[in-house]
Amino acid sequence: MSARSSTAHSVVEPSSTSKLVASVLVVVYALVTMIPLFWIVVTSLKSPPDSISYPPKIVFTPTIEGYCNLFTNQTRQTPEFLATLPPATTACEKVTRERNMVIVGPSNFTKRFFNSLVIAFGSTALSVFLGTIAAYGFSRFKVPLKDDLLFFILSTRMMPPIAVAIPIYLMYRELGLSDTKIGMILLYTAVNVSLAVWLLKGFIDEIPREYEEAAMIDGYTRLQAFRKVVLPQATTGIVATAIFCMIFAWNEYAFAVLLTSGDAQPAPPFIPTIIGEGGMDWPAVGAGTSLFLIPILVFTILLRKHLLRGITFGAVRK
Amino acid sequence: MTGSHIPDALANRLATATPPKLAARVRGLSDKAIAWLFITPTMILLLAINIFPLIWTIRLSFTNFRANRTNAVVKGIGLDNYTSILTDPDIWAAMQSTAHFVFWTITLQTLIGFTLAYLLDRKFRGHGFWTTIILIPMMLSPAVVGNFWRFLYQPQIGLFNYIISFFTGVDPSSFEMIGSVTLAPWSIIIVDTWMWTPYVMLICLAGLRSIPDYIYEAAEVDRASTWRQFWSITIPMALPFIMLAVLFRGIENFKMFDMVNLLTSGGPGSTTEVASITLKREAFEKWRTGFSSAFAIILFVTVFGLANIYVKALNQVKSR
Amino acid sequence: MAEIRVNHLKKNFGDFVAVRDSSFTVKHGEFFCLLGPSGCGKTTTLRMIAGLELPTDGEILLGGDDVTFRRASERDIAFVFQLFALYPHMNVRANIGFPLKCDGLSSAEIRRRVEETAQILRIADLLDKPVSGLSGGDRQRVALGRAIVRKPKAFLMDEPLGALDSEFRHVMCGELRALHNRLKATTVYVTHDQLEAMSMADTIAVMNNGLIEQLGSPREIYDRPASLFVADFIGSPSMNFLDTHAALASGASELNIDGTKVGIPAMRVSVSESDLVLGVRPEHVSLSDQSTLRGEVFGVEYLGTTQIVTVTTKRGMVRARISADMKASLGEHVGLSFRPEKLSVFDKSTGRVLKSALHEGGVHG
Amino acid sequence: MTDMSQKSLMARIFCRGPWETAATAFIGAGVIMLMQPFALALYTWSFLTTLTGVVMFVIVSKFPE
């Protein structure tokens, strides 16, 4: 079987025609699938009238209006009133003045975006921490009813969020956790920790036990061996798991829309409610959506190698 | 787990050979203590945030409790909530909408996803790059992107109708994806398919890659035609993976909420009112907490059953 | 008639030349072994014969038909893979029946022939078991069953015993040969294990670096190695080599090594003064006090009926296979003598053997 | 000898495979009954069917392989 993988003429190697056909079809699909994303970005750079023109405009003058509307609240004023104002200083002010609007303050978007960050980071840190130690426990020790516990952990992730939200809502109301970031962090941690345990167990299973055993023979305690031998070896896995948890917490909508309303509300339930002066302000929605998606795009690319593993709870390693 | 005996035995041996105090230092915490120490926090969290609420839901499901009337008297009403849910034609209709949605998304995603995986398995130049591009939609927030699809679906100003009209010549304002009774279910199916086909594709691709080349070579010398190789080798060998994807998508779409809520919120009429939307209306708009708890339990048991099958499939794939 | 004829076969993988220029013929009903170390091109050659790999250049004739660029499925051959390549999702019956199914046979006919095959291979009781639970040997039998069930023109086997443990490999060797004797089907067998090749093959082709070094019956290859490589590769322990520098005239029957005259078969060629290598199989070495070629006993391996005695000489180690009842103790100084008619002399620069009386009676390659 | 056969009988009855398949079938049937558009009666009984399957699954997962 020598030099098998590099065979150029093997029968199982697809012919160049089939490769060509395949590549054309795949590229066409990939481009089509990108159209909505492309359109989100394009819309974010349009002015509101351009965004709702018919037929949809592909050629237009880009403007930052969408981003201005996203980050500020504005009111309509008479031209006479506008004339009394000092000249506009920022680009956004200029843009809004042209439409007889005045910026009255920052919008809620920044706050929601910040909430998203805090909740995503907080729950990720917590679930990765809990997941790592639990995964180590499951991977290395004899735990009674291990398979049942592992299944139980996984099944919690399968629960329909709406079904879980009812009692959580009641519980949080009693505990005063409604609409708090800490409440959301705990909730997302509970959802994420199952994925973290399953994924990290896979990663830790792959680290040979002999390393720790050698370390313990050299005088380390079990805990030291875990910290100094296992953790460094598992860094890649931990990072990959963290990104998965992060993406989930970042994208989550159902719990967020049901359990938060103000202070702790993250961006996903907020973005669909960006409404301009009458009707949806699509450029602002596009701007918010674009900003919201950028971290995910970056993470997807970083995570490419572990993606399969993540979505199958570690079952498919590749 | 047999391997853990070795260090255990070793530590024991070291421990017995040394004075007690020193032994404690050598051993540190016992393995058993560490195991519990490591696993318990996760378990406590899950018990507090998943199991305790679940038990609470079960209890509530036998009452007429309403979360928005804290002063009202709560009565136990036995199985009334369950019987009224399971005989309600409207909720049955919601289940059928869910079935329609689940069936078509899974069918489309499996067909397209498998085809894509099959094409990507040709390993043409740049296939890694294009795989990443194709995977992007599935990582995005269904809520945030689903919301934007509402814009794409606007009959006149939306890109979707315009593209369709560009290729078919149909007047773009002559049909409404979200508004029309016949098309609205498809508007959700299309978005879900756009979003989750990559998921199915990725798992199918793993399935295809799990088939060693020599199996195909064997089939080749056994004089199997390309067609027969596909049906007798490729499909059955990739099947556990396809099943995995189908089951997972089935579970996810059975409880689909965010995308539907943002695209149609159940409308027009109640044509796209899937189970989660009904549940949300009952629980958080009508505030019939007891009733919706019973409904939640029904959905939960269904999903739990499917999750059992899923984990079985997962272990099957894992053992490959 | 299913003779396999390979003419000037070449195969490149990019810059890497896997097979340089191979030509050989496998006669109808012959058990033909391609033997060589890993990476020598023997598997590639086999895969080209099977049609799993297409050659860069050359020609393959199967039963007289030019099949060089035909797909494997159009060649009517059977291939047994090193890792068995059983279809994991089918049971034993379906695995064996698969080639017949591909040929479109009726299910009754498939059933009959599968059972017949299973009888031959003594796996009838396993027919309805899944292949995943089978032992290595049973898997091997199933793989063989899948190959023989269709009665193809030729069997191609790629180290079929490589995945078995050594004890079982020995058993299977015998079975394979017995099977061959029964079916009389043309077989090309690739292995790196000389014992397998020796015990089963009618003809062996020894390959090295993409080239066939020697082609012949096991006996020929053992007794009359055509090159230093073959001489070294075949035989365990391998041939002793003693370097010398001399000229030989045609008809000469003596070679001077360190002043000791060693009798050799009469040379049929003459060589001018050059580096030569004398090759002596251990069993052709005997310990004799008379000999002036002397050394010290360095090690003794006791093997029951024989023993291998390693002697250090000025020309390096020499191993002798001698009767177990002869006494040789470590450190003892002994003299070495060789059986002249069995010795080979090689040209060190080309590595080829120098023709002598030993080779008369037909040498291929 | 009798002990042996009894053991194998027990093992045969409480072997996980077929029971698991049955539980899976119950769950599958329950899910289909829940969402089919044909008969309200089937819908009414779907939950009980799924529940039976789930309970069965939990129990048989304790059986030996």
Added chain:
Amino acid sequence: MRKLVASAIALAASAFVAVAPTASSAKTITLCWAAWDPANALVELSKDFTAKSGVDMKFEFVPWPNFADRMLNELNSKGKLCDLLIGDSQWIGGAAENGHYVKLNDFFGKEGIKMDDFMPATVLGYSEWPKGTPNYWALPAMGDALGWTYRKDWFAKPELRAEFKKQYNRELEVPKTLDELTDIAKFFQGREVDGKKVYGAAIFTERGSEGITMGVSNFLYPNGFKYQDPKKPYSMEGFVNSDGAVKGLEAYKALYKCCTPPGYTDAYMGEGLDAFKSGQVALQMNWFAFFPGLYKDEKVGGDKIGFFVNPKGAAGSGSQLGGQGLSVVSYSPNQKEALDYIKWFANPDVQKKWWSMGGYSAHKAVLNDPGFAKTAPFAADFLVAMGQVVDFWADPSYAQLLLAEQKRIHDYVVADKGTAKEALDGIIKDWTKVFKDDGKL
């Protein structure tokens, strides 16, 4: 790794710090309302309050489609987000019974705020629970009703007037009846005006919150729809599904089917504004609250826009009530400041300024001013509309009642399921069940 762990802990810690309640200076109160034009005006208006009292104002404005969900969620979870809430009229029953709002009778008595100073319809609609009893839970803050706008400039085009006269044998004028309104919508549907294809009317068809119910009510009330037997509470047979109500519902569906822009299946206020502002429609159903903004619009405002009250139907006149009262949330820690705000807001001068900035005051000092009708082109219509308003149930179970009607009506009007009679019968069935569950029947 240690660094990683350390930074993770730091991160978690920072998260905790971020959520720790910031020490609230009692000097800031939060007012919650829907995100729309009047809310912006209120922000401006409230600057005076801050200047006067030194209490800072924060605002939480939620878009209409989510307003009810989020605010009711907030109240039900006893949230402290809002100190003051301008909540929808239908919420009053539930909020009163479950103690979400502070009862204001004592406060009003102490501060000399008299409900007689406010328009009776608004007091009934926004403040009282149970209805008709002097128990006040809110101060009428924003009067509102469902009215119509039309394109005055199109109506003035001679060629269109001529053609309309030819077709309908009357002048193209503001419709006096709902049938006339439908005719006009039909007339404009698909017509080219100023080189652009335009449509008849933008009406409410929204499914998710309250849209279609509000819209259809404008057709039901004038045609004789009543929520219950005035003599026998909660008896609905023959009132909800009276022949007139069936006709009204059918007429609404006919208008939806013939004369709305494409894709108008899930439209509420925002979509209506879009359609009207982009010059797509001749007529628009919408809340009076938007009229000041529309009048100021540079493209369709000014001379181009006209307003009218919901026309008469077969059984008389009626308009759907909108608008909200201002309440103090009982979970608020800043009730004193919140009450101060209400006291300030009830001041007639503030009310006058409120009207001038685009808010709809319900105070008689504003509305009964002889010059009021002249203050804005829609002022007179507003007075008429507020005189004929009807409100949806304000029962604690209003949400269930509303969702039932939303479903039945949307199924009939948009999704073409069943007949008008069946839809209304279905509503009675659903409502009866709700009232039974509540022990009211």
